[in-house]
Amino acid sequence: MKRKIRMGMVGGGPGAFIGSIHRIAAIMDGHIELVCGAFSSNPEKSADAGKELYLDPKRVYSTCHQMIEQELALAPDVRMDFVAIVTPNHLHFEPAKLALENGFHVVCDKPLALNLEEAIALEKVVNSTDKLFALTHTYSGYPMIKEAKYLISTGVIGKVKKVMVEYPQSWLAKPIEFTGHKQADWRTDPKKAGISCCMGDIGTHVWHLAEYVTGLKIEEVAADLSTFVEGRLLDDDGSVLLRFQGGAKGILTASQISTGEENNVRIKVYGEKAGLEWYQEECNTLRIKWLDKPLEIRRTGGIGASPFSNFNTRVPAGHPEGYLEAFANIYRNFAFTLQSILSNEAPKAEYLDFPTVSEGVRGMAFINAVVKSSKENAQWTKLEV
């Protein structure tokens, strides 16, 4: 019989951004409950967070290690089922490994790890267990992104020729990492973020979107990364020429210094019969630009929307869904899959639609390739795992 899935969280204490997003996304559909957490390495801060979240103080921990140990000591029908890891990049690998090796499933924020080596090592851990691993590439959770994927995978727009993705932000337009901005601090610190800031943090999002929507792998990249803010140690902007398997071409640009931009993630894909356009500001709209028919607008939950996108839709057409629902789709599909496994049932195909560790490894390879290409003056560089 189906039961609620129990979540423990690592990270996401006071001052964090993504932790509360994960919590809302996880619980909104009612299939997951937060039962414990190690929200901060500072015991007091972790306790405060636990109190805010109405948790049993005994299940609020200071370290992932402690959490795993003590949760294991609880009865199986009380103990957490999975760990959600929402810490900075350098703190993904260890908790994930620890959780997996102790029999817990994992949901992890992206990018997967501090570097490709860690990522590959983690993939091996995942593959050596029978545990689930989900990576929260949020943008692939939008219903109209799934509609786009559906239209391409079913051949509706024909062979893909060109792909354009962009992710412009401006929150790092000023050197805020030098004035105590916690989020900026770790994202611009190579020890915590890895070899890239902009490409690691948001470039990977649109990299994933491009591969998820088209179903095509990027084979090589020619990149020009920049650091516009003086004194910054990592890139804060970059543009990348893309070559996909099968001959499609593309372009990817991500920027954290695009002044005044919020987060208007955008993807355009051109196939032989139609082009597709989606952008986050109108996230419930997918434009289908036919070669031989007038422009068609598909809408979340609207007329013509596929079962694939409708499965990831909560409200009738015209009532906008947003970022939190897209995020929640990853958690919900993960929970459905886990419930199936716990019931010894094969998960339905639509349940398995969430990013996993293998996307995480490719994401790290993408970061490596663009950084390498840029260092070599935009030389074409293979995206190899």
Add this chain to the structure above:
Amino acid sequence: MKRKIRMGMVGGGPGAFIGSIHRIAAIMDGHIELVCGAFSSNPEKSADAGKELYLDPKRVYSTCHQMIEQELALAPDVRMDFVAIVTPNHLHFEPAKLALENGFHVVCDKPLALNLEEAIALEKVVNSTDKLFALTHTYSGYPMIKEAKYLISTGVIGKVKKVMVEYPQSWLAKPIEFTGHKQADWRTDPKKAGISCCMGDIGTHVWHLAEYVTGLKIEEVAADLSTFVEGRLLDDDGSVLLRFQGGAKGILTASQISTGEENNVRIKVYGEKAGLEWYQEECNTLRIKWLDKPLEIRRTGGIGASPFSNFNTRVPAGHPEGYLEAFANIYRNFAFTLQSILSNEAPKAEYLDFPTVSEGVRGMAFINAVVKSSKENAQWTKLEV
């Protein structure tokens, strides 16, 4: 000490639309948990719903009466705190009255009741208790609607001159109530919906939006209601001229036969110094049309957004929030208020920002006035309570 608020639900079983919306909206922020419900008068259906929702079968009931009786028998720290009523209009009054009189707080779907008489009677019940009563006029929950209210209430756009609201839908464009559509069936049945379909169901939403945003009461209306679908017993379309206190004029139109429209609720308000425009399709955008400056765009959580709208915002600017978050703001503010009361604290002003029974009574008076005006050939009719 703050604790989670416990919700019981009346209605919202299989085949219902708004029940699941209420549940997501209630729980997403983690301050409310669903603990029990009378989801259907059919015990089997109610049990099924309870199972889907992972509820303790002992707390799944067939009637509101039973739910209240048995919950009262539970320990105070287990018992539900409030009842969410998500049944058709004719089934609001009794459960609400019963809940209030037995010491439970209430969240009720709109319109408040089957008719004005019931509404006034219910208001008396509310006023005779110390219980909270929230009415889910969802659209007032959008951050940018709150921004608009803020700009008007603080005098930024000057004295309001003109107000335009519209709510176009097309789901009743065909006579679907005669072919077994459960939602359409009760909404077009005077015994269940009251004296109006279109104006009661969605006209009230934009009526509320007009009064909420401007802070002005509508004094009189001249209405022309229509029934375009043959055999239908109630209105499915209508337009209304509005006169507000203080001299502002306006127009309200609502339609369930506006072919191809999803739910593009729209409001425009023109003051002496600026006009404001918001529509649900771009719900995170508020246009400020200055008389003497270029057009300004405020965005949910974006630069310049007021503390009032930011209090009702969950994610950084550029990550779209939607209908569910707007709905959730009503529940969250209700929960915050209730937590304050339970802690013997005065609720903060921003917590009290949710529609109550008095808006419900005015809404019923609005329905009465437009139906009366339309019957009398669009004669100006007072909106009186």
Add this chain to the structure above:
Amino acid sequence: MKRKIRMGMVGGGPGAFIGSIHRIAAIMDGHIELVCGAFSSNPEKSADAGKELYLDPKRVYSTCHQMIEQELALAPDVRMDFVAIVTPNHLHFEPAKLALENGFHVVCDKPLALNLEEAIALEKVVNSTDKLFALTHTYSGYPMIKEAKYLISTGVIGKVKKVMVEYPQSWLAKPIEFTGHKQADWRTDPKKAGISCCMGDIGTHVWHLAEYVTGLKIEEVAADLSTFVEGRLLDDDGSVLLRFQGGAKGILTASQISTGEENNVRIKVYGEKAGLEWYQEECNTLRIKWLDKPLEIRRTGGIGASPFSNFNTRVPAGHPEGYLEAFANIYRNFAFTLQSILSNEAPKAEYLDFPTVSEGVRGMAFINAVVKSSKENAQWTKLEV
């Protein structure tokens, strides 16, 4: 053999707004040339205007009377063919009558005349001659408005149920007529503008749009006109409930005090099978909102556009056409019709697609009806000619 059509202009001297619009619209397609004009009753000002326009000084006049007299004295292959009247409303009737009675065709700005009586008298003059008379209801010149008309007239969207038109402006939000603003001065002066400012100036535009696009006549109106600016003698805002022949309902609103609005003329029409939406800000786009298919976007000159709209399109899809081209379509169709007549050929059907004196008379009747209805407290009033 086809030849260029020769235009004389009455009005449009220094300080005028619409005169230069008419001139650009008339000449851009190369079928019409400006040969003479009485641009101002002040001879010096008229001469200045003529000089700016590179006209032969001998053909620059101070009065329409003088222009007609002296042009008649010229050889037929030199003499102007038609008079374009771009003066304030009270100066339409006399020049038009004079021109027609002396054998000249006429293009006249809207509204047709100072009042309904003049309009009817002018219609008689037109009907007693074989001269052409065009009225410049500009908005009906937009290709995508013609596409909408085409879709309705060919039954594509089915029987029309509801029509919504609006014309919001804000240029009269302040009492600028008292501070020497020439355009505002005459438009708010009953002696020059007639019984209405807002409804006469812009209400008639959307009235015409509603009837032109739907092909349906408005039968009765219930209007609430307002004067928001103190001391103003005529209406500056108004909303009107509409009843069309055949049962369609509608709403029309026009305003000159809608703060911050430029001229975002908008029309929505809902039929049994689809709804249509057009607004001037995206004038090359027509939204077709199907009941049973995804939203379709037709574009000026784009795939699927009808021959009827394409006939009124100059540039390939994606190169925006605008207001001047819409205006020019009226002049061009008028010129094509006139060329046909001069060549003793029957004008093609598509040439005859421009507003004439009969629309002008109905427009004046519309003004009369809304002013009467508003004075009688929004009583339903017939729109009769």
Add this chain to the structure above:
Amino acid sequence: MKRKIRMGMVGGGPGAFIGSIHRIAAIMDGHIELVCGAFSSNPEKSADAGKELYLDPKRVYSTCHQMIEQELALAPDVRMDFVAIVTPNHLHFEPAKLALENGFHVVCDKPLALNLEEAIALEKVVNSTDKLFALTHTYSGYPMIKEAKYLISTGVIGKVKKVMVEYPQSWLAKPIEFTGHKQADWRTDPKKAGISCCMGDIGTHVWHLAEYVTGLKIEEVAADLSTFVEGRLLDDDGSVLLRFQGGAKGILTASQISTGEENNVRIKVYGEKAGLEWYQEECNTLRIKWLDKPLEIRRTGGIGASPFSNFNTRVPAGHPEGYLEAFANIYRNFAFTLQSILSNEAPKAEYLDFPTVSEGVRGMAFINAVVKSSKENAQWTKLEV
């Protein structure tokens, strides 16, 4: 004393696209008249065109050579003042040289010539005469593009960091050049178009936009050009990484196989204080994305618009201007400059705002650089003249 400027045209006969655009753009403001033309090398076709254009048959020629000879034989106050060259690329150089050397001014379509050598030679001819030379980079004629240039040149958005331009089309998505499509035929033929199709035809447009708006020169490019249609001899798609003088980075993409795209030219520029966004589909709107203020929308002719853009605006805000008006701004500024020169006056600064032969030479250098870079596997290549 100012007089009308007289234009002769080379090219633009039956079946041509851009000829009629040039004619409308040239005459709409009334400062230029078409007096003669060599519309086709086929005398009959040229005569037909001349007749359609109401020209004196004696001034309709078959070759540019003939036109120049015979016009020179006419009295100076009758003779054409300038030649508008609207032929395919390989037929720009000779007529332009001939016209200039015979004392005629020139307006020429872009790109300037068949190759860089011709371009440099033509520049020398221009520089050796005192004749005006305008190049019709249309998109720089839009008022809101000029507003963007103004905001950058006056330091309002601060130092430019990033520039993104794109020009997607789909008219060459199929191999239409092999089935008798005249426009496609010459544009894909290296003998007529030069070394590039897509980059030459539309890449140059956005190259020019990038340099015009920012006032910065592109120093080097890394390009990946593609030919997606089998059998095609030239590129039909390409993406280019850009490095500007002063350190700004950028990306340019142009495509003729972007299925379903009309011509949605787009530019985004990010400076230190604000970002700017413009796209042709909403050509009267410029978005100003401030770092520390809400988004601002400037509109053609609207509040806040600069004198520089207003000088290139014809109608009040809210009445859309379009592609033809943008095109006309180039002709009008050229005509004003020429009138000044003919009156022995110094042209005002705002008159001189049109592209000249030097932009033409840079455009050819841009084509050379991107083709070279792409051949060398996206190696960084200097854009040198």
